[in-house]
Amino acid sequence: MDKIAVVILNWNGVKLLEQFLPSVLQYSEEAVIYVADNASTDNSVNFVKENFPSVKIIQNTGNHGFAKGYNDALSHVNAEIYALVNSDIEVTENWLKPIIETFDKEKQTAIIQPKILDFKNKEFFEYAGGAGGFIDKYGFPFCRGRIFDTIEKDNGQYNDNCELFWASGACFFIRKEVYHQLKGFDEGFFAHQEEIDLCWRAKNEGHVIKYNSQSIVYHVGGATLQQGNPKKTYLNFRNSLLMLVKNLPEKGLFFVIFFRMILDGIAGIRFLTQGKFGHTFAILKAHFSFYSLSLKYHKKRKDFQIQQYYTVKSIVFLYYIKKLLVFKEIFNSNQNIKN
Incomplete structure (x- = not known):
């Protein structure tokens, strides 16, 4: 069994793969890299085969969205840790090392989120996750670094490793055994909020969710479905x-x-x-x-x-x-x- 697998879900994202897959390959020597394709109709699969032969390809039978897309793909991945990474994520040097170290040292920790900054404005947190998520009594999610439309500049105010309620699906690390114990994402959600639901179910089972500021990634955000859609x-x-x-x-x-x-x-x-x-x-x-x-x-x-x-x-x-x-x-x- 591999230690960690980076799994990038793709649908008609050949331009994103061309832009962002090189950084994943450059800085993820500890991991096996997968592209899980949701039945793209563009040239995504052939592009990866021709330009990145070391990347393993999983071809799903249809565009099943984020939830079922990952559930189907991860049934083919044998690794202790799953790193679920959006196709519009740029990773940084040593981004995996602090994550692996935390999982090794903290056996109760089941899910981890890195610091997620805005690819377009790298001094600021990114909308989809920031420095980790919480919810209020009525289920409204918010993040350290982003509440509704107010996004903070990263001044080191969240350079800690704290416990969260939910971790962003834009870049989401989870132990394989926990993922399958929880039966993965709820496929009825298709996309959006499925990672919060999974984290809530993990909390109900007694698992710990953490944020690690030493791991940094940059997220474009809204590359597949714009915020105002x-x-x-x-x-x-x-x-x-x-x-x-x-x-x-x-x-x-x-x-x-x-x-x-x-x-x-x-x-x-x-x-x-x-x-x-x-x-x-x-x-x-x-x-x-x-x-x-x-x-x-x-x-x-x-x-x-x-x-x-x-x-x-x-x-x-x-x-x-x-x-x-x-x-x-x-x-x-x-x-x-x-x-």
Whole structure:
């Protein structure tokens, strides 16, 4: 069995592979490199075969999105540690070494995220993960380095190795045994929020999720589905509700979901006033989809859910009403912290 496998999921991303795969090969001598292709219709597979013969190729049978795409691909990968890496990630020298060392020293640690900075503006954190993720009581995710649309400059304020609630799927390390114990990503999600759901399920099983600032990568972000795309809005809102049904503690489950749906409605009205009608419709569509799937997802609940899953009660209130825009502002106000 290999120590670590870097697995890059690809769909019609030949230009991204051409740009970013060389850095992965240059700085990942400890790893076996895979490209898992989701039935691309461009020249991706032939490009990799012709230009990077050392890279192993896994060809999935269709474009199954992030969740099933990785589940299918990883059934063919035999390594102690899976490194799931977006095709628009530039890695840096020695990016794998601190990750491997942490897994070797901390047997209880199951999932690790590196520091994720913006490829286009390398002094700033990147939207999809920053310096590690948390959620509030109503399931809204936020990151150290990024809360909603406020993105921080990296001034070393998160140069630590701390415990997280969730790690970004843009660059996500997980022990093989844990991944399969959890039965991988929820394939019904297709894409978006599936890594938070997986991390929540890992937490419910007693596993530890960590951030390691010594490992640094740069992420383009939005290379496959732009941030302002209504489809992304639909998947995020729908999957967040499904995740809550699966993982919330039984006590208060109905209230939390009901209040979250009210907050979603407010978000829909806000989009409407901004003229973003496609996003308002996407939230409505997400809710109707949630209604049809909620019973099915309730049946996926396990016997045990951690009670204290959230770090703050409402990140929406703190950000939009109290105007606390960055992570450290919130956590310097002790009354906001729910331990």
